[in-house]
Amino acid sequence: MLRTIAARVLLLVAMVWTAGTVNFIMPRLSDRDPIAERLTQIASQGGGSLAGIQDMVKSYQERFGLDRSLWTQYVDYLGSIARLDFGYSIANYPTRVADQIAYALPWTIGLLGTATIIAFVCGTLLGALAAWPRAPRFFRNVLPLFMVLSAIPFYLVGLVLVYFLAFRLNWFPSGGGSELTAIAGFSWAYAGDVLYHSLLPAFSIVIASIGFWALGMRGMMVSVQGEDYMMFADAKGLRPRRIFFAYGMRNAILPQVTALALSLGRIITGSVLVEMVFAYPGIGTLLFESIKLSDYFTIYGCVLVLVLATGLSMIVVDLLYPLLDPRAGITHA
C-alpha cells in the first residue's frame, strides 16, 4: 500500500514538473511584453505621458526578474512551484498570485464541483433506470432528450439560458458570483445570494452533461444484465430493489467512477467557458484574463492548480478504486 502511494506521488511530481516546464516555455514564445503593455494601458487610462516608460519597464522587469537569463528564471520558477509561491501578479500588481487563486478557487470548486456531482448522480441513476426493463418506460423515453442536450456545448446552453431566463424574463441574474453590493461573509443572506447566482450556470452544466453520464451508465448496465450473477440474483429470489442497486448498479458504476474522477480533475479547465459566459469570478475567468494580459505568474499559478487538481484526483481514484472493486486491489498488493 505504501509503495503504491509512493509510486503515485512520484508520478504526480513528474507530471507537475513536465507540465510546469511546458507552462514556463509557452507564454515566452509570444513576442509580447506584459509589463510594457500594462504600463501603456495605465498611462493611457490615467492620461499620463508615455515619456520615460522605457525606464519604468526596465525597472519593473528587474523587480519581476524578467531581465535575467531564461535558465535562471526557469530554476527560480521550479523553486517557486515547489513552494507553491508564484510571487506577484504582473497585471494586478501588488496582488499576490496565491491570493488571486485562493479567492477564485472556491467559486470554481463550489459551482463546477457541485454541478458535476449533481449531473453525475442524476445521469447515472437515469442511465441505470433507462437500461432496467422493470423501470417505468418514462426513463427510456426521456434519455434521448438529454443526449441531444449533451451534444450541444454547455456554454451555448448557457447563452440561451442567460438570454431567456436572465435577460428577457429577468428571473435570474445574468452573471457574477454575487450582487456587487453584497457583503461577503457567513450570513444567510449572502449564502442565499451566492446560491441564487449559481443556479443558472449550475443548471446549464447539469442539463448539458446528464446525457453523457446517462449514456455511459446505460451501456454498462445493459452489459451487466447479461452477466450470470444477475440471473443468479433473480434465481435466489432477491428483492428487485437489491438486485438493481447492489448487483446491477454496483457493478455497472465502476467505469463511471473513473470518469467522474477525471472530470472532477478537469472541471477547472472546463470552467473557462462557463465562467466567461456567466461572468463568474472563478479560476477560469482568472486564467482567461491573465492569458489576455500575458500575466506570466498568474498563468503559472492557474495552470499548476489545474495540473495538481487532475493529478490529485487521479491519485484519489487509484487509492479508492480497490475499495470499490476488490479485484483491482490484488495487482498492487
Added chain:
Amino acid sequence: MSAPAKTGGLVVENLTVAYPLATATVLGVDGVSFTVRPGERLGVVGESGSGKSTTALALLRLIRPPGRIAGGRVMLNGTDLRGLDEAGMRAARLRVVSYIPQGAMNSLNPVKTVAAQMRDAILDHGERVAPDAIARALEGVDLPAGTARLFPHQLSGGMKQRVCIAIGMLLRPQLIIADEPTSALDVVTQRQVMGTLGRLQTETGACLILIGHDMGLMVQFVDRLAVMYAGRLVELGGIEEVFAAPRHPYTRMLIDSVPTFENRGHFVGIPGTTPSLARLPPGCAFAPRCRFAMELCRQVVPPSREVAPGRSVACHLEDVPLAPPA
C-alpha cells in the same frame, strides 16, 4: 402417473415456452410433461438448444421477455407455481425452488464477499441471519468458514461452485434445479462437487433436476432420465432401463456417443445438426437425422406414449430392437 396431483413432489404437465419472432412463434419448450418425486433425481439431457435450460428457467418463471410461458401446469407439493403472483414467485425462489447455476464462471457478484451474498439471500426472504448460519452453510459444502470473508475472484472454480450450492441450499428448498453445475470443472472436482450436492439432497429429501449433457455423469447420479430434442421430451424412464434398452433412436445415439474403454480413441457422433426451432420439419424433429425414419415420421409429430409404467417415448417406431450402429 394417472393422478399426479395427489402425489407429492414436482408435477409438470404440458409446459410450453414461446418466443415470438418476426415471422413465427418459436416454441423453446413444447408440451413437456414429467414428474419428480421427493428425494428423486431426474436427469435432463439433450444437445445445446434442446430446451433443457429453458425448461429449468420456466420452472423458476425466469423466462426473459419477449419469451413467455405459453401454457402448462407446474405443481410442487400441492402448490401451483404458475398461479403465484410475481411477489409470491420471488419469495418462492430459493425457499421452495432453488437454482444452482453453472457457477464456476461468474454466477457470484464480483464486488461482494461470499458472506454478504449469502446474507442477502437470507435477508430478502424475511429471515434473520443466525450468527453461525453462514459458517454452517459453508461447512455443509465442505468449505472452511474463512471462505465467507473472500471475494469470488479469490476462489477456485470448485470453491465457487460449492458456494453456489451452499447458497442454493440455504433455505432447504423442496426442489433443486442444478443446471450443468459441473461443466466447467475438472473430473476430480466434478465428482467431489456432485457428491456434496447428492448428500445435501438426500439429507433434505428435495426433488432434484440435474441438467447436463454428460451421459456418464447421469448414469452415476440420477434415478430417472429425460431426453430432450428440439424443445420436446422424446424419452423418459428409469436411468437403468433407458441405458439398457433405449426406445428412441436419438437416445440410442446419445448413449453410443459415450466413449468406452473397449473402444478407446474411437468417437461416435450423431450425424447432422440440431434443427433450427424456427424451421422445424413438419413431422418428427429428429427424422432428418434418424436412420429409421419412415414416411410417417416426416409427416406426423409422434405423440408421447407410455410404454411401461413411468416410461414414455415419443417415436412412431412400435418395437425398436435398436442394434448399435455398425
